[in-house]
Amino acid sequence: MEMAGKRVRCSCCGVQLMVPPNTYTVQCARCLTVIRFQPRNHLGQAHDSIRHTASRMKDLLNTVSSNINTMVPSVNSYPSSVASGNAHHSQPVAPSLPVSAHRRKRAVLCGVSYFGNKYRLNGTVNDVKCMRYFLIQKLGFPSDSILLLSEEESDPCLIPTKQNIRRALRWLVQGCQSGDSLVFHFSGHGSQQLDFNGDEVDGYDETLWPVDHETEGKISDDEINATIVRPLPQGTKLHAIIDACHSGTVLDLPFVCRMNREGYYLWEDHGSQSAIYKGTNGGLAVSISACDDNQVSEDTTALSGNTATGAMTYCFIQAVQNEPGLTYGRLLNAMRKKIRDTKTGILLNGPIASLAKKVLFPKSSQVCFQEPQLSSSEKFDIYSTPFTL
Incomplete structure (x- = not known):
């Protein structure tokens, strides 16, 4: 027509x-x-622009198939409806977009590469494309309920700018209700800045870097909490999967799980530190992050051959895919063990780590592995609670 x-x-x-x-x-x-x-x-x-977007996504899927086949099965098994479903990518950011009753699973995936900068990352687009495939093919997320932002997109509304990420996060929780499962995945840079409202135990807020952070600023944990944590109603579940430096408490959740090498853990109460409520409106929010607030993470090819990926994203997908029915505790232990075994995330190892040490986090002098972290809006037994998305 x-x-x-x-x-x-x-x-x-x-x-x-x-x-x-x-x-x-x-x-x-x-x-x-x-x-x-x-x-x-x-x-x-x-x-029209919708067909163009679908064609663009088909190219991205072919890229996944040829370059990341060591990480996930070939995307050639995608039905045609999955590729065409990405035509809706230009629509979710619209404030008036209705939330369909059958779209009970929704996700926002942000891969920020920072093209043209000395701190450019090489694995972030691979991370979000693999995560998208995993959510659709393995966990039953509808293809048109996943909003993917990266610098490879031709649509300006899908570039991971500060404004676009903010709008995507608002869309993620818009109209959510009991039974909904929401996912926020971010692969990019993170850092810390001085805390001015007294809600941080260590005196620093955690931040995520949009692609235009140098002019528009970073996105703080206070804003992320207010946008996607506090609105969650009873029966709604949010999982944030954050592959960035200094991301341990980037959702500002009240409880932080502290686990040692032997797997013993305890919950730290960070909510009592602040006069500002950091919990939900009855729902459950869980954050799985690449490392603690005083650690850095880095792109690596040690896990997937010659393809750069975020160590945390790769280990997360592998653990969930290879061990159905695992608990949060077993997930966290599996990710940490894989990272230790491959010796990824060591400070002073590589240009990004050196830059992070000198510029992003100069007060640290220790050499350590990145250790994935778990935080939550409520305490639970991590070894008896099944991990489900």
């Missing part, structure tokens, strides 16, 4: 637009984005 005289959605804000007959360029009245349409090609097929 021709696009003439039809309603289409803005690729950036999602508002519906009317395209006049014989018009191939229209400007959105809300966000002023200019949207271009092409006439029929020689096959007589209309190529």
